[in-house]
Amino acid sequence: DAKTTQPPSMDCAEGRAANLPCNHSTISGNEYVYWYRQIHSQGPQYIIHGLKNNETNEMASLIITEDRKSSTLILPHATLRDTAVYYCIVPKNRKLIWGLGTSLAVNP
Amino acid sequence: AAGVIQSPRHLIKEKRETATLKCYPIPRHDTVYWYQQGPGQDPQFLISFYEKMQSDKGSIPDRFSAQQFSDYHSELNMSSLELGDSALYFCASSLGRTSEQYFGPGTRLTVT
Numbered sequence: 001d002a003k004t005t006q007p008p009s010m011d012c013a014e015g016r017a018a019n020l021p022c023n024h025s026t027i028s029g030n031e032y033v034y035w036y037r038q039i040h041s042q043g044p045q046y047i048i049h050g051l052k053n054n055e056t057n058e059m060a061s062l063i064i065t066e067d068r069k070s071s072t073l074i075l076p077h078a079t080l081r082d083t084a085v086y087y088c089i090v091p092k093n094r095k096l097i098w099g100l101g102t103s104l105a106v107n108p
Numbered sequence: 109a110a111g112v113i114q115s116p117r118h119l120i121k122e123k124r125e126t127a128t129l130k131c132y133p134i135p136r137h138d139t140v141y142w143y144q145q146g147p148g149q150d151p152q153f154l155i156s157f158y159e160k161m162q163s164d165k166g167s168i169p170d171r172f173s174a175q176q177f178s179d180y181h182s183e184l185n186m187s188s189l190e191l192g193d194s195a196l197y198f199c200a201s202s203l204g205r206t207s208e209q210y211f212g213p214g215t216r217l218t219v220t
Contacts, residue, residue, distance in 0.1 A: 034207050098150035101150070
């Protein structure tokens, strides 16, 4: 299994970029990296996913290292509403296996 | 845009009772997933359906069953409820069997 490792918590000032790291050193060549977030007690929200190229959408950017052993989710201008637990997931047979995630606190 | 709908949003049951949770996927989505999230825990995958057939099975107890109907909505049936079944139950849907899943707001089940 491609397990992921994330820091348990991070802080970010409102308006600044939030850079959330994830290690997935055992990822296989055809496995994607997915990012979700969960605002307290709400349904998880899909953010972005990628294989080896960097990806960007309206929510965030995903930077994947060349060796694919780690990635960084970037929220370019964090707002208070981005306070949530962020999960980096490498799905196993399409199943989302949720780890501990990073609890991001965006401070005013 | 239409999202995943779950009903009811809150449910209170007593031990040994039964409960049925419903999930209405995003229109045209053909795959439904069920997750259980206990207090202070991460979501745990229970079961999924693709084109009305069971696709994958996770940590779903034998007391629970689920199905997907011809209109693609899904129901999770829970019998002989236990206190430990108290949790948030999320349904997610996707177009095809993919890990890009869209979640509903959840049903909070409380077993007393």
